[in-house]
Amino acid sequence: MKGARDRLWGRWRPALLFNHAGLCRIKIMSLLCLFLVALVVISRAASFMGWRHRLDSPQSLSRHRYTVLINTWKRNDLLKKTVAHYAQCNGVDAIRVVWSEPDPPSDSLYSELSQSVASSNVHEKHQKISFQFDTHDKDDLNNRFKPLKGLHTDAIFSIDDDVVVPCALLEFSFSAWLTAPDSMVGFVPRMHWIESMNHAGEEEKYTYGGWWSVWWMGSYSMILSKAAFVHHKYFELYTHQMPASIRHYVREARNCEDIAMSFLVANATSAPPLWVKGRLFEIGSTGISSLQGHSEHRTQCVNHFVSVYGYMPLVASHVKVVDARNQWLW
Numbered sequence: 001m002k003g004a005r006d007r008l009w010g011r012w013r014p015a016l017l018f019n020h021a022g023l024c025r026i027k028i029m030s031l032l033c034l035f036l037v038a039l040v041v042i043s044r045a046a047s048f049m050g051w052r053h054r055l056d057s058p059q060s061l062s063r064h065r066y067t068v069l070i071n072t073w074k075r076n077d078l079l080k081k082t083v084a085h086y087a088q089c090n091g092v093d094a095i096r097v098v099w100s101e102p103d104p105p106s107d108s109l110y111s112e113l114s115q116s117v118a119s120s121n122v123h124e125k126h127q128k129i130s131f132q133f134d135t136h137d138k139d140d141l142n143n144r145f146k147p148l149k150g151l152h153t154d155a156i157f158s159i160d161d162d163v164v165v166p167c168a169l170l171e172f173s174f175s176a177w178l179t180a181p182d183s184m185v186g187f188v189p190r191m192h193w194i195e196s197m198n199h200a201g202e203e204e205k206y207t208y209g210g211w212w213s214v215w216w217m218g219s220y221s222m223i224l225s226k227a228a229f230v231h232h233k234y235f236e237l238y239t240h241q242m243p244a245s246i247r248h249y250v251r252e253a254r255n256c257e258d259i260a261m262s263f264l265v266a267n268a269t270s271a272p273p274l275w276v277k278g279r280l281f282e283i284g285s286t287g288i289s290s291l292q293g294h295s296e297h298r299t300q301c302v303n304h305f306v307s308v309y310g311y312m313p314l315v316a317s318h319v320k321v322v323d324a325r326n327q328w329l330w
Helices: 004-050 057-061 076-084 107-118 141-145 168-178 211-217 233-240 245-251 257-269 294-309
Strands: 065-070 092-099 132-136 157-160 189-196 205-209 227-231 272-275
Touching: 004 272, 065 076, 076 092, 076 107, 076 168, 092 227, 107 132, 141 233, 141 245, 141 257, 157 168, 168 227, 189 211, 205 211, 205 294, 233 257, 245 257, 245 294, 257 294
Parallel strands: 065 092, 065 157, 092 132
Antiparallel strands: 157 227, 189 205
């Protein structure tokens, strides 16, 4: 009888052990699922109740918000559209307009733009967006990077008056900038290419590479300031410490202030910029880049700046910042 029981137990024991292991796995998976559900419920409850993960001190507000700086020139219809758009974006602390036209902005234009900003209802009361013009007596592309008085943020989003960046994409690019605040972070990459190597003491020559060369080769070393985040400290460096001959060149050539800023940041950091993938909307008809000989003029700028610095400070990169939430494959 005992032998029969032992034989029966021998047959059932593997099945019992298997069932026991299976039950353990089920319990562990159930506990993990309950834990994940609890995390989601708590996080959403915290958001619903208005709880915050950090205290919004003045210092944190200055770091976690940004100023939109719009460069404009006799395109008030476009300026009205871009101001109205960026007034709807979360995280914006102020909208400033670089005004270098001979005549100051009219009272009616200021009133209309101010009302457009004030009518935005997406911000909490303590996060109202301020608006102002930064007027300059002379028409000078260097005005774009003049230090801003009364600035309350570290980050400046430099943008042309005919470029619209969707608010969600703008917020994502700002989060990318927060991870590398000493770098230029933006949407329009460009590249410098070596045209001729240094032989027998001759200087290396470079060629300015536009979008198609970046797309084809997958390399870039500049982010244009027509749509880029940059730390406000570089405005001080550009105006007061960058070689004056570069500002003079930009003023006379009426071109390349964006390349000059790229050189400045690269010289200060010895690091490349960050290119954020995203779709921009250019609502203007034409710009300086559409003029004949534009690439040749930009090539001249690059080589002149290299001669001033005494070396090529730009650093190439192959890195692209992508929002994984919007990508199936990443």
